[in-house]
Amino acid sequence: MRRARAIAVVALLAAAPTLLAGGIAPEARRSGYAFMGPETRAMQDDDSSNPGMLFVLDGETLWTRKTGGADKACADCHGDARSSMKGVAARYPAFDKAAGRPVTLGQRINLCRGNHQQAAPLPYESRDLLALSAFVAHQSRSVAITAGDDPQLKPFVEQGRALFVQREGQLNLACTNCHDDNFDKRLAGAPITQGQPTGYPLYRLEWQTLGSLERRLRSCMTGVRAQAYDYGSPELVALELYLMSRARGLPMETPAVRP
């Protein structure tokens, strides 16, 4: 399977010898949704068949549950998420003054757990962190992405862009070689998309569960036989920020479904 994938990559590049490493014009940006078959689209569109909605419902329960040394629930401070959290995920990762750097939505939630609930951080990819993230991000469904607009984020967006165009791994490929230069082509039978981050956390049929954008990026890195950055590392957060700024104006879809 992995060998077949590597051969497919080599074939892809043989078919496209000139890699331009160019960007995508704003009006040409398309969510991964646009590349999916009708059945997977229907699954995402109908909340009663979208498996990601189960996580959103779990997140709603956690939102009102008192926890930690402070015995406070998210709702005790933030009230009704439908108004207080609307549009928030569309501008994450956001600059955190105390840290002096961008934090992801998941990291922000854990900051609230530590600083405001006196509770231990939830581990990356844990069901509770994914559920809370999905619940918060769901309040931004259909909201246009604005992440990266804050001028304080500029150097971090630039760092992410540099990582996006940097070749890596045994296959010596950069993100841009697949997601800017070769979207609309196929890799081992599956369409290559623009790598837009509009739907996270999302339900991936291959994972049989919800997963974060970081998990998705790590699997692309492993795919080119590169050492994947750690969850929460500055590099992964910068890449996430660049992807979100690159998706400027596209609507949020959380929880999306992907093959």
Ligand code: HEC
């Ligand atoms: C005791 C009050 C309190 C509790 C409890 C609390 N928060 Fe917060 N939250 C804040 C404050 C205050 C901020 C503003 C940033 C800061 O000072 O930490 C914030 C910021 C946020 C933000 C960023 C909002 C933005 O506009 O960027 C999110 C998302 C968030 N909280 C989610 C949660 C979630 C999810 C929980 C429960 C797991 C939670 N918070 C629990 C007080 C709280």
Ligand code: HEC
């Ligand atoms: C060899 C080609 C290749 C490279 C290089 C690659 N990816 Fe991917 N990527 C894929 C394929 C194939 C998928 C799954 C189908 C799709 O969404 O394109 C994918 C999926 C994604 C998605 C999910 C899109 C969605 O709709 O949810 C994102 C985001 C992404 N890649 C970002 C990256 C980043 C960032 C890098 C560089 C660290 C990278 N990729 C490197 C091939 C590649």
